Amino acid sequence: MISIQNITYNYPGSKHLVFKDFSLNLAPGRIYGLLGKNGTGKSTLLYLVCGLLRQRKGTVTLNGEPCALRKPDMLQDIYLVPEEYDLPNVSLKDYVRSNSVFYPHFSEATLNSCLADFELPTDIHLKSLSMGQKKKVFMSFAMATGCSYIFMDEPTNGLDIPSKSLFRKVVARHMTDDRTLIVATHQVHDVESLLDHIVIIDQSHVLLNSSVSAITEAYVFRTIAESEAAQAVYTEPCAGGLSAMVHRKADEEETQLNLELLFDAAVSGSLPRTFPPAQ
Numbered sequence: 001m002i003s004i005q006n007i008t009y010n011y012p013g014s015k016h017l018v019f020k021d022f023s024l025n026l027a028p029g030r031i032y033g034l035l036g037k038n039g040t041g042k043s044t045l046l047y048l049v050c051g052l053l054r055q056r057k058g059t060v061t062l063n064g065e066p067c068a069l070r071k072p073d074m075l076q077d078i079y080l081v082p083e084e085y086d087l088p089n090v091s092l093k094d095y096v097r098s099n100s101v102f103y104p105h106f107s108e109a110t111l112n113s114c115l116a117d118f119e120l121p122t123d124i125h126l127k128s129l130s131m132g133q134k135k136k137v138f139m140s141f142a143m144a145t146g147c148s149y150i151f152m153d154e155p156t157n158g159l160d161i162p163s164k165s166l167f168r169k170v171v172a173r174h175m176t177d178d179r180t181l182i183v184a185t186h187q188v189h190d191v192e193s194l195l196d197h198i199v200i201i202d203q204s205h206v207l208l209n210s211s212v213s214a215i216t217e218a219y220v221f222r223t224i225a226e227s228e229a230a231q232a233v234y235t236e237p238c239a240g241g242l243s244a245m246v247h248r249k250a251d252e253e254e255t256q257l258n259l260e261l262l263f264d265a266a267v268s269g270s271l272p273r274t275f276p277p278a279q
């Protein structure tokens with residue numbers, strides 16, 4: 001369980017409070033989409049949970065332990081794939097040899113299987129890779145660590161269209177019930193089908209923290225005529241009418257989540273404050 005309670009955070013030398021009295025609980029065993037507008041603090045939140053940044057006030061704990069302490073037990077069970085990074089000038093084999101030792105559940109078989117899914121050979125040199133290839137190697141390594149908590153910051157940035165679908169395949173294949181994945185992104189289409197829980201944040205507010213199933217049980221996402229707009233929670237113009245988020249009637253079939261519409265509804269303040277009901 002990740003528990004963030006009443007935190008305040010500003011970067012050193014900056015007066016801007018990224019978080020002010022911000023609280024959020026994240027239960028284990030889920031694939032979270034952490035969404036928010038640019039600059040709302042998604043990356044900062046991941047770094048706070050990994051203990052790489054320290055909140056000024058409040059607490060951030062993982063399974064009850066303060067994240068800022070970065071105890072070895074925690075470090076061997078969490079893995080962060082940052083948005084931007086550099087890889088050392090070594091072969092993948094050397095990289096794995098020197099880094100896998102920090103992860104007691106590391107699986108070379110999983111690494112090779114992820115690399116194969118990404119259509120990458122195993123005998124590669126990290127400096128000779130393109131940005132997208134580096135990302136695939138980093139994500140493969142993340143899945144191979146066997147860590148219970150994996151954090152990915154904008155994982156699909158730099159991936160071409162076929163690789164985005166390979167990314168979903170790799171993650172889906174290697175997620176287990178006891179693993180938690182938090183994907184911070186605004187590329188909602190790239191991850192929509194992967195997520196089972198959605199968290200949308202605004203400066204210091206959690207606008208939504210709900211399972212996808214609770215959302216699709218409560219709302220349908222469909223195209224409606226302009227004359228039906230009054231019955232919708234939120235609408236946006238689209239070809240053929242309005243793309244709408246509408247309260248689902250008891251006998252109405254569920255629809256697929258439209259994450260972009262949900263996001264726009266949340267940040268525009270159109271979602272009821274009482275949603276979701278206590279789960």
Ligand SMILES: Nc1ncnc2c1ncn2[C@@H]1O[C@H](COP(=O)(O)OP(=O)(O)OP(=O)(O)O)[C@@H](O)[C@H]1O
Nearest residue numbers: 011014018036037038039040041042043044045186
């Ligand atoms: N090193 C830094 N020093 C000072 N301010 C920073 C630093 N890094 C980020 N910020 C500021 O902190 C706020 C949150 O940034 P963060 O990168 O966490 O947002 P984000 O939601 O991940 O944004 P994006 O969607 O653009 O990636 C922004 O206002 C940003 O300008």
